[in-house]
Amino acid sequence: MFEGLYIHIPFCNQKCPYCDFFSVVGSPVGFGEYFEALLRELEYYRNLYGFSLKTIYFGGGTPSVVPPKVYEKFFHRLEKIIDLSRVEEITIEVNPESYTYRDFKPLREIGFNRLSVGVQSFVERNLKVLGRKHSVKHSLETVENAHLAGFENISVDLIWGLPEQTPDLLREEFKILKTLPVKHLSAYLLTVYEETPLHSMVEKGAFKLPSEERIEELYYTLLGETEKLNLKRYEISNFALSEAYQSKHNLLYWRLKPFLGIGAGAWSFDGKKRWHNVRNIRLYIDKLLKENSPPMAGEIILDEKELLKEAIIMGLRTTEGIPFEWIKGKLPEEVIKEFFTLKGDKIAFNDKGFLVSNSILSLCLSSTEWK
Numbered sequence: 238m239f240e241g242l243y244i245h246i247p248f249c250n251q252k253c254p255y256c257d258f259f260s261v262v263g264s265p266v267g268f269g270e271y272f273e274a275l276l277r278e279l280e281y282y283r284n285l286y287g288f289s290l291k292t293i294y295f296g297g298g299t300p301s302v303v304p305p306k307v308y309e310k311f312f313h314r315l316e317k318i319i320d321l322s323r324v325e326e327i328t329i330e331v332n333p334e335s336y337t338y339r340d341f342k343p344l345r346e347i348g349f350n351r352l353s354v355g356v357q358s359f360v361e362r363n364l365k366v367l368g369r370k371h372s373v374k375h376s377l378e379t380v381e382n383a384h385l386a387g388f389e390n391i392s393v394d395l396i397w398g399l400p401e402q403t404p405d406l407l408r409e410e411f412k413i414l415k416t417l418p419v420k421h422l423s424a425y426l427l428t429v430y431e432e433t434p435l436h437s438m439v440e441k442g443a444f445k446l447p448s449e450e451r452i453e454e455l456y457y458t459l460l461g462e463t464e465k466l467n468l469k470r471y472e473i474s475n476f477a478l479s480e481a482y483q484s485k486h487n488l489l490y491w492r493l494k495p496f497l498g499i500g501a502g503a504w505s506f507d508g509k510k511r512w513h514n515v516r517n518i519r520l521y522i523d524k525l526l527k528e529n530s531p532p533m534a535g536e537i538i539l540d541e542k543e544l545l546k547e548a549i550i551m552g553l554r555t556t557e558g559i560p561f562e563w564i565k566g567k568l569p570e571e572v573i574k575e576f577f578t579l580k581g582d583k584i585a586f587n588d589k590g591f592l593v594s595n596s597i598l599s600l601c602l603s604s605t606e607w608k
């Protein structure tokens with residue numbers, strides 16, 4: 238049933254002002270106890286559903302605050318619970334200041350074969366603007382050490398749309414990126430989420446976001462730079478050197494395939510229902526290890542119409558797109574012509590469409606055709 242397994246590691250060394258992921262600073266519980274609870278949760282789902290896992294993804298939080306030894310022990314037990322023989326991709330998110338060559342070596346030996354490095358920027362000034370503690374030097378060392386230790390499939394995250402960022406400053410990022418052995422790029426437009434410190438800073442005028450015109454300039458600069466490096470877009474914010482380096486795990490989300498998410502605050506989807514776990518680490522552990530009960534905090538059952546809407550939202554994030562049939566009659570002809578590309582019976586956003594995809598999706602989902 239589940240093709241993907243997401244494992245949430247909710248520990249961070251600091252809380253970044255723009256981040257709305259569930260995580261806590263430091264480790265209020267021992268890693269051993271948390272990983273024991275993860276295994277217990279997996280056993281629970283193994284008994285309920287079958288697994289035919291193709292991908293495993295450790296996200297956070299900051300999975301790289303956890304020492305490799307903890308992962309070694311975890312995998313030793315994991316292979317007794319689920320069949321890992323058909324797993325093609327095992328990703329771990331890594332922050333630049335965490336691991337050295339000596340940490341990457343055992344991680345590679347355990348079976349991790351993809352790294353996602355939270356670089357965010359290769360420009361020192363931008364790291365300060367984002368409230369990050371690591372330096373550009375840390376990022377370069379991390380990518381190089383991982384590569385030396387045998388990681389071939391390395392992705393980096395960049396954030397763009399920063400205060401006073403010019404197209405030239407964005408090009409600076411790519412001057413450094415092209416010197417690195419990187420096969421995949423996630424380039425996210427800075428988003429201001431409610432209830433984050435960044436949101437209050439923007440409200441008070443202490444953090445000035447670029448104008449819409451500047452965002453558009455930066456967007457086309459980004460597309461030009463990725464093209465020069467042969468990084469092909471396959472999702473609104475994701476680019477890969479070739480299909481082989483696309484994130485297999487994230488593609489499962491965008492194709493609305495069932496996945497299991499374990500850990501405090503994690504979400505899962507079984508094809509009809511989404512559910513999420515308690516967003517409290519102590520409670521998560523106690524539920525599993527003391528009460529022997531699932532740590533679920535809530536669920537949403539989706540009817541057919543809602544499932545189709547989700548499939549549209551997720552599928553239109555990708556360049557592979559969705560069957561045209563799904564949105565036929567729900568958008569004016571001129572909008573389709575201007576912002577989409579038709580490929581056979583499929584439809585996907587074009588470059589112009591991706592830039593304004595949120596407004597077009599709202600228009601499509603509010604169409605009277607849905608009634």
Ligand code: SF4
Binds near residue numbers: 248250253258332
């Ligand atoms: S951005 Fe990453 S490191 Fe920063 S608080 Fe969020 S999860 Fe932690």
